[in-house]
Amino acid sequence: xxxxxxxxxxxxxxxxxxxxxxxxxxxxxxxxxxxxxxxxxxxxxxxxxxxxxxxxxxxxxxxxxxxxxxxxxxxxxxxxxxxxxxxxxxxxxxxxxxxxxxxxxxxxxxxxxxxxxxxxxxxxxxxxxxxxxxxxxxxxxxxxxxxxxxxxxxxxxxxxxxxxxxxxxxxxxxxxxxxxxxxxxxxxxxxxxxxxxxxxxxxxxxxxxxxxxxxxxxxxxxxxxxxxxxxxxxxxxxxxxxxxxxxxxxxxxxxxxxxxxxxxxxxxxxxxxxxxxxxxxxxxxxxxxxxxxxxxxxxxxxxxxxxxxxxxxxxxxx
Numbered sequence: 001x002x003x004x005x006x007x008x009x010x011x012x013x014x015x016x017x018x019x020x021x022x023x024x025x026x027x028x029x030x031x032x033x034x035x036x037x038x039x040x041x042x043x044x045x046x047x048x049x050x051x052x053x054x055x056x057x058x059x060x061x062x063x064x065x066x067x068x069x070x071x072x073x074x075x076x077x078x079x080x081x082x083x084x085x086x087x088x089x090x091x092x093x094x095x096x097x098x099x100x101x102x103x104x105x106x107x108x109x110x111x112x113x114x115x116x117x118x119x120x121x122x123x124x125x126x127x128x129x130x131x132x133x134x135x136x137x138x139x140x141x142x143x144x145x146x147x148x149x150x151x152x153x154x155x156x157x158x159x160x161x162x163x164x165x166x167x168x169x170x171x172x173x174x175x176x177x178x179x180x181x182x183x184x185x186x187x188x189x190x191x192x193x194x195x196x197x198x199x200x201x202x203x204x205x206x207x208x209x210x211x212x213x214x215x216x217x218x219x220x221x222x223x224x225x226x227x228x229x230x231x232x233x234x235x236x237x238x239x240x241x242x243x244x245x246x247x248x249x250x251x252x253x254x255x256x257x258x259x260x261x262x263x264x265x266x267x268x269x270x271x272x273x274x275x276x277x278x279x280x281x282x283x284x285x286x287x288x289x290x291x292x293x294x295x296x297x298x299x300x301x302x303x304x305x306x307x308x309x310x311x312x313x314x315x316x317x318x
Contacts, residue, residue, distance in 0.1 A: 016054075016057075018048060019045055019048050019049060019054065019057045022041050022042070022044050022045040022048065023041075023042075023045055023057075023060060023061075023064070025041045026038045026039075026041035026042045026045065026064055027064070029041065030064075030067065030068065030071075035068050035071060035072055038064070038068055039065060039068045039069075042061050042064040042065045042068065043061070043065065045057065045060070045061040045064070046058055046061030046062060046065070049061055055088050055091070055092060056088070056089070056092055056094065056097075058088065059084070059085040059088035059089050059092075059094075059097070059101075060085070062081045062082075062084045062085040062088070063081065063082060063085035063097075063100075063101055063104070065081045066078045066079070066080075066081030066082040066085065066101075066104060067104065069081065070104065070107060070108065071216065072287070073255065073284045073285075073287035073288050074287050075108045075111065075112060075287070075288055075289065076289075078104075078108055079105060079108045082101050082102075082104045082105045082108070083101075083105060085097075085101040086098050086101035086102055086105065089101055095128045095131060095132050096128070096129065096132050096134060096137070098128060099124075099125040099126075099128035099129045099134075099137065099141075100125070100137075102121050102124050102125040102128070103121065103122070103125045103141065103144065105121050106118050106120075106121030106122050106125065106144060107144075109121060110144075110147065110148055110151065111288065112288065112289065113151065115148055115151065115152055118148045119145060119148055122141050122142075122144050122145040122148065123141075123145070125141050126138045126141035126142070126145075129141060135168055135172060136168075136169070136172055136174050136176075136177055138168075139165045139168040139169055139172075139174070139177050140165075140176075140177060140180055142161050142162070142164065142165040142168075143161075143162065143165055143177075143180040143181060143183075143184050145161055146158040146159075146161040146162045146165070146184045146187075146188075147184055147187060149161065150184070150187040150188060150191055153191065155188045155191045155192055158184065158187070158188050159185065159188050162181050162184045162185055162188070165177065165180075165181055166178065166181045169181065175208060175212065176208075176209075176212055176214065178208070179204075179205050179208035179209050179212070179214070179217075180205070180217070182201045182202075182204045182205035182208070182221075183201070183202070183205040183209075183217065183220060183221050183224070185197075185201045186198045186199075186201035186202040186205060186221065186224050186225075187224065189201060190224060190227065190228060190231075193231075195228050195231055195232050198224070198228050199225065199228045199229075199232075202221050202222075202224045202225040202228065203225065205218075205221040206218055206221035206222055206225060209221060210248070215248050216248075218248050219245045219248045219254065222241050222244050222245050222248060223241070223242070223245050223254060223256060223257050223260075225241045226238045226239075226240075226241030226242040226244075226245070226257065226260050227256075227260060227298065227301075229241060230260055230263060230264065230300075231298070235264050235267065235268070238260065238264060239261065239264050242257040242258075242260045242261045242264075243261075245257045254284070255281045255284035255285050255288070256281075256301065258277045258278070258280040258281035258284065259277070259278075259281045259301050259304050259305060260301065261277040262274045262275075262277035262278045262281060262304055263300045263301060263304060265277060266304075278304060278307070278308050281304075281305075281308060282308040282309075282311070282312055285305070285308065285309065285312075286312060
């Protein structure tokens, strides 16, 4: 009997190792922007976890597949995977992991401009993180809440939250926290049309996030920097930043970056290229469900967005 028991333990260890290997390979592909490859490994992870009835491992696979779908702008399916992961983590008492799944549900609400739901997700995740003593995680949730406020146009409220978060990060010596505060404050100052301050903050955030290999957050800083350069009329630097979004995040489809490139090409009179970029933007916005609500200070992007949305609605009605 002892021999059979040892064999069972060996099989279990091999199963856990195989799942760990699939997870590692999947995340490696995400970090290098290869979304379709990462999805393939995470699907295998979930299947292996179900076979050995490993709920936590299955939740990890669901959350990871949600991340891939989110970066591909398939928000509906992403939200389903995040909710599935959240429920499993909660049942298992893994409150920190549940908080991060809730955070990602908040991302979906945020990018769909469902502000009330996004704020609820931030608060729920923050409460769980405070409950387990994760002060850095709770501070990062404040940064997420501040971004939602920026999107609502409440720049003073966002700035107050970010300044409080920075006090926490300074006490903890958290470099990643400081980089997220800088990203948020970049949004605040861009919203106030203080483009000089916004540019400095985005540059600092971008450099830190790239250095720490936080690729997708770095892509947000890079996109913000592209918007600032375009609004200042520095089209060459703006174009470089928009293209760098793709270089940083690989297959990550950033609809606003495509719009920015289209705006640049229209200013340059290169209308065929502008239409190509608008087509790419339209495909991304379509997946999101046309929920975008661009900031009112960026009339150039608003005009382009309305144009492609109207064209898409006409095609749907045809």
